[in-house]
Amino acid sequence: MNRGILTINAGSSSIKFALFPLASPVSPCAEVSGQIDGIGTGETRLVAKDRHGAKVADEPLDGTQVAHAAAFDHLLRWFTAHEAAWQIVAVGHRVVHGGELYSRPMVLDAGVLDQLAGFITLAPLHQPHNLAGVRALQALLPAVPQVACFDTAFHRSNPAVAQTFGLPRAITAEGVRRYGFHGLSYEYIARVLPEHTPKAGGRVVVAHLGNGASMAALVGGKGVASTMGFTAIDGLMMGTRSGNLDPGVLLYLMENKGMGVKELTRLLYKESGLLGVSGLSQDMRTLLASDRPEAQEAVDLFCYRIVRELGSLAAAAGGLDALVFTGGIGEHAAEVRRRVGAQCAWLGIDLDPAANAGHATHIGQAGSAVDVLVIPTNEEWMIAHHTQTLLGI
DSSP: OOEEEEEEEEOOSSEEEEEEESSOOOOOOOSEEEEEEETTTTOOEEEEEEEEOEEEEEEEEESOOOOHHHHHHHHHHHHHHOOOEEEEEEEEEEOEEEOOOOOOOEOOHEEEEEHHTTTTOOOOOOHHHHHHHHHHHEEEETSOOOOEEEEGGGGSSSOHHHHHOOSOOOHHTTSSSOOOOHHHHHHHHHGGGGTTTTTTTTTEEEOOOSSOOOOEEETTEEEEEEOSSTTTTSSSOOOOOOOSSSHHHHHHHHHHHHOOOHEEEEHHHHHHHHHHHHSSSOOOOHHHHHHOOHHHHHHHHHHHHHHHHHHHHHHHSSSSSSEEEEEHHHHHHHHHHHHHHHHTTTTTBBOOOHHHHOOOOOOBOTOOSSSSEEOOOHHHHHHHHHHHHHHHO
């Protein structure tokens, strides 16, 4: 029987999964991958593809309000039926928040789970679902070891000054600080970047642009600054998240609109960003194809915020040797990359229009002072790699 490592990324309404063949080292190509979408909506669906990209599943889940536990049970039953030749020997989980305690992957036991549950207040929209995924898999595969890989861990190398808020020490001592997220993506890019440019060990900014978006500055392959802070709504404007916001806006909304925690949470996480500004869609493809002025304003603001943060991160890194685009928008939206490049010529960025339009790996002109690259991220493989390394399998 073939042996593999299962990776799980459990969100509020979806479960992303991938099965990696166990090898030394673990294969970078998943044997099967996919996701269960629409959990709790009455339109839950499992979609999966094989290592060649061919669809091997596209089916609804029974029940009008499928919960996470039932979704995991369906996933394991689907594996048993369709991947019968594979034995799951370990499960690696993406866990958004490791707090100040965890700067590296950890084997999950009752004690670690209790500590991670204590971070729910730091990531209330993500951490509960991550931990629910762990518990569901522990119940379904009680003899299989589980490993947590933290999205905050990569940013623990940021200097203290980059992690600190200008708040009273009594508050920051409680863990209110800049944590940074998307760490597994940044770690993967830092790992593979030396294969693509001799400047990988220099001053690098990585733009992870997707429905959730952030940027990070690296020096010598280690993080020194991130656009995301205490939560995953800081920094760049995103699909439905506001990004950087004057705290006074929240005070205004509380005082003058009577908005409470639930209303503000919905506003900042679900109703803002590209969707809120455009009034049309959170999908960059839809906005770029639209001739509505509101859609163009949303794209303009998205690119403007990237340009602003790029300048800030270059300052934190002491300069800029390479810029990497990754994530769904970063990898596929040539127009976004073009706009960012055009507005950052002063930093030494000079894009090759043809290479950019063709989504090449290297999209900078030959004489560009800054190497500009497009590199697909692979957070799932990063989780599988950590799981294998930690367990020694």
